[in-house]
Amino acid sequence: MPEQTVAYLDHAATSPPRREVLEAVWPYLTSVTGNPSSAHAAGRAAKAGLDAARAAVADVLGARPGEVVFTAGGTEADNLAVTGIATANPRGRHVVVSAIEHPAVLETAFALRGHGFTVDVVGVDAEGRLDLDGLEAVLRPDTTLVSVMHANNEIGTVQPLAEIAARCRPLGVPLHTDAVQAAGHLDLDVDRLGVDALSASAHKFGGLRGAGFCWVRGSVPLAPVLHGGGQELGRRSGTSDVASAVGTAVALHLAASARDVEVPRLTALRDRLVDGVLATVPGALLTGSRTHRLPGHASFCFEGVGGETVLAELESAGIVCSSGSACAAGSDDASHVLLATGLSADLARTAVRFTLGNGSTGEDVDRVLAALPDAVRAAGALRT
Incomplete structure (x- = not known):
């Protein structure tokens, strides 16, 4: 690619x-x-x-x-x-x-x-x-x-x-x-x-x-x-x-x-991403706090869909994100963080995380919003 x-x-x-x-x-x-x-x-x-x-x-x-x-x-x-x-x-x-x-x-x-x-x-x-x-x-x-x-x-x-x-x-x-x-x-x-x-x-x-x-x-x-x-x-x-x-x-x-400029910019991009995902992907669940949240961080669970499969679908569309902590990559265990918030192990395994930073743009968000609904549908079909 x-x-x-x-x-x-x-x-x-x-x-x-x-x-x-x-x-x-x-x-x-x-x-x-x-x-x-x-x-x-x-x-x-x-x-x-x-x-x-x-x-x-x-x-x-x-x-x-x-x-x-x-x-x-x-x-x-x-x-x-x-x-x-x-x-x-x-x-x-x-x-x-x-x-x-x-x-x-x-x-x-x-x-x-x-x-x-x-x-x-x-x-x-x-x-x-x-x-x-x-x-x-x-x-x-x-x-x-x-x-x-x-x-x-x-x-x-x-x-x-x-x-x-x-x-x-x-x-x-x-x-x-x-x-x-x-x-x-x-x-x-x-x-x-x-x-x-x-x-x-x-x-x-x-x-x-x-x-x-x-x-x-x-x-x-x-x-x-x-x-x-x-x-x-x-x-x-x-x-x-x-x-x-x-x-x-x-x-x-x-x-x-750059924080006075970057934090509002990333917060606006994050909110557009969160709102768009919740509006276009049925059953999407935002994890973490909506208000007390890092400016460039948006994380979701998609019930009944394998998170790793969603990641593969997104990467094929040119979008790189993750299922959670990079330090736990390759582990089949459910995230201890998501379990601590009360999510079931099955739902926790569907996690997908998008994190923006210096250089992230509105075009990046648009690409996610365009590709994610199809990625989730494809991942759900593969799982069934």
């Missing part, structure tokens, strides 16, 4: 790197190649780039540069935040997570059970919003950490982090948020959000794959997960990837600067 014919609507899985990012990282791959831990001129030049990148990320977060740790992506950032805070905190051995967290958080929390921790999983409503009363019921004076994602990758629902923080703060419980899907689309000011730790992945907002960061408030103890030479101010050992850090900072700054 010629590349120019493809309507790419899977930005929640990955977004292409921005040209400005590629231009910014090129010098750090070709000429500024010193180790930033080295004392000579080449090392100092690399360290200057790393320091500038850290300051630029901190500026978007409204944080201090020394609180930013560059990582090899969102999964490592989540692991560092959850394990690092839990094991460094002398409060107790109790962790709380939501039922719709990404596996990078859920599996990390569950792994702590092998180290004497208990884990409470708080449910969500039919739209995927956290049960605040349920959260309050499980919080304890010795709760070590609460982790609730900013926005969900499969259904697009945005969580009320400030309200969640208001439940945690009286007990002095640190709040971590996986902001992998939110970064570039939503406000990341950590004080307005009320969070104590935040994770992000660069390739979701136009940076490079295999790059990300973890921010942890300076007053919150953090134990390293990777041990060695003590890079990243002793919190993440390993030779710093300066090029990836620079690319992350440039991409985050560009996305944050």
Whole structure:
């Protein structure tokens, strides 16, 4: 299929790197190649780039540069935040997570059970919003950490982090948020959000794959997960990837600067897509919240139709989307996120997700609306 014919609507899985990012990282791959831990001129030049990148990320977060740790992506950032805070905190051995967290958080929390921790999983409503009363019921004076994602990758629902923080703060419980899907689309000011730790992945907002960061408030103890030479101010050992850090900072700054324009644009495209699908595809069910939702995210279930078959039909029409989390690709298991919202396993397996991003257009939406009714009908006929 010629590349120019493809309507790419899977930005929640990955977004292409921005040209400005590629231009910014090129010098750090070709000429500024010193180790930033080295004392000579080449090392100092690399360290200057790393320091500038850290300051630029901190500026978007409204944080201090020394609180930013560059990582090899969102999964490592989540692991560092959850394990690092839990094991460094002398409060107790109790962790709380939501039922719709990404596996990078859920599996990390569950792994702590092998180290004497208990884990409470708080449910969500039919739209995927956290049960605040349920959260309050499980919080304890010795709760070590609460982790609730900013926005969900499969259904697009945005969580009320400030309200969640208001439940945690009286007990002095640190709040971590996986902001992998939110970064570039939503406000990341950590004080307005009320969070104590935040994770992000660069390739979701136009940076490079295999790059990300973890921010942890300076007053919150953090134990390293990777041990060695003590890079990243002793919190993440390993030779710093300066090029990836620079690319992350440039991409985050560009996305944050364009948010006032891009969010309304993507929201309008999303709403046109949602309204069109619900009007033209019989039995289509929007998953997640209609109002508390990522601007470029539209996800549906189609009863009686195989989601993977719909994807194949759409791809043959030049439309690329997904059935949900790219991290669970190839799994026959029903989505734990959709099950948590109350959907049956059979209905959850019909999920299809469209996610727009930088470069998505009205023409892309028109192509989906023209092709999806036939794709669903064809998938239904194949299933019967």
